[in-house]
Amino acid sequence: MYLYLLNKQNIDLSVAEVLALANIQKHEIFDNCLLLDELVDYKRLAYTKKVFKLLFSSTKKGFLKDFKNYNFNNDYKESFRLELINNKDYKIEDLADIIWDKLKNPKADMKNPKTSFEIIFSKKIFVCKLIYENKEKFEERKAHLRPFNHPTSLHPRLARCLINLSSSEEILDPFCGSAGILIEAGLIGLKTTGFDTDDIMLKRAKNNLDSFKIKNYALEKYDALKINKNFEAIVTDLPYGKNSKVKDLEKTIIEFLTNSFNFVKKIIVVFPDFVDSKKIIKKTSWKTNKNFDYYIHKSLTKKIFVLGK
Numbered sequence: 001m002y003l004y005l006l007n008k009q010n011i012d013l014s015v016a017e018v019l020a021l022a023n024i025q026k027h028e029i030f031d032n033c034l035l036l037d038e039l040v041d042y043k044r045l046a047y048t049k050k051v052f053k054l055l056f057s058s059t060k061k062g063f064l065k066d067f068k069n070y071n072f073n074n075d076y077k078e079s080f081r082l083e084l085i086n087n088k089d090y091k092i093e094d095l096a097d098i099i100w101d102k103l104k105n106p107k108a109d110m111k112n113p114k115t116s117f118e119i120i121f122s123k124k125i126f127v128c129k130l131i132y133e134n135k136e137k138f139e140e141r142k143a144h145l146r147p148f149n150h151p152t153s154l155h156p157r158l159a160r161c162l163i164n165l166s167s168s169e170e171i172l173d174p175f176c177g178s179a180g181i182l183i184e185a186g187l188i189g190l191k192t193t194g195f196d197t198d199d200i201m202l203k204r205a206k207n208n209l210d211s212f213k214i215k216n217y218a219l220e221k222y223d224a225l226k227i228n229k230n231f232e233a234i235v236t237d238l239p240y241g242k243n244s245k246v247k248d249l250e251k252t253i254i255e256f257l258t259n260s261f262n263f264v265k266k267i268i269v270v271f272p273d274f275v276d277s278k279k280i281i282k283k284t285s286w287k288t289n290k291n292f293d294y295y296i297h298k299s300l301t302k303k304i305f306v307l308g309k
């Protein structure tokens with residue numbers, strides 16, 4: 001069993017991201033811990049902070065006895081460090097001593113341990129061994145830090161999550177702007193295509209993609225409403241209407257969704273919250289598989305939809 005420690009910002013979205021990459025869908029959630037009997041391609045995840053092998057779980061009452069009885073030797077290599085998450089009841093030294101006494105060749109290493117044991121105190125207590133810690137530098141790729149900026153670009157972490165929700169090896173962003181979504185897809189090795197009707201945007205997109213040394217991409221000056229080739233999945237952040245030149249936004253979105261239905265298997269789409277997204281989708285043949293509200297700030301919540309057939 002594996003434990004995914006999720007970002008608390010939006011648990012539903014974080015869970016959906018992991019499950020989109022998994023074959024097994026049966027899972028359990030305790031606070032921000034997702035338990036799943038499958039190790040997904042975790043290095044591409046956006047909203048998972050750490051991935052663990054679950055050694056055992058226990059209750060508040062039975063914990064100390066279970067902990068003392070567990071044989072840590074099978075999961076130990078060379079040296080170890082113990083970390084506690086959400087702990088209120090124990091001294092870390094006392095628990096580390098118990099592990100130490102159990103090990104055949106114990107060695108502590110606080111800086112670069114070969115084995116990281118972590119105990120998460122939640123509704124249950126999970127004793128785990130760390131497999132992966134997410135140190136992906138999403139913050140450094142935020143729009144204003146990219147060489148060619150676009151003010152409405154999605155946060156790179158959210159862009160990566162949307163790509164994972166598509167569980168596709170190939171994506172199209174037909175409103176690609178300065179390529180925020182394409183960069184995140186390119187960085188995990190997906191084949192990407194971007195359309196935009198604005199020459200300046202396409203130039204920015206190319207420069208941004210090149211600056212991240214992304215190779216497998218195509219950019220085209222093309223109208224998103226006139227897609228006429230097959231694509232596995234669209235991942236896109238719809239134009240806002242406020243800054244972009246799109247006039248009748250709702251009409252445009254309906255036209256885009258209706259036309260793309262004939263060529264694309266699934267769409268992960270972000271709506272601005274000032275349009276009636278549910279009403280718009282009802283006017284098309286797309287089915288809503290999942291939807292999430294994503295809070296950005298007081299006056300802006302985005303609506304994320306996973307649409308299928």
Ligand SMILES: C[S@@+](CC[C@H](N)C(=O)[O-])C[C@H]1O[C@@H](n2cnc3c(N)ncnc32)[C@H](O)[C@@H]1O
Binds near residue numbers: 152
């Ligand atoms: C919200 S921005 C996309 C931001 C993008 N996700 C990024 O990271 O930079 C919308 C983009 O859609 C483009 N656009 C508007 N109408 C379009 C259409 N009919 N076909 C293609 N692109 C269009 C605009 O030029 C703009 O660059």
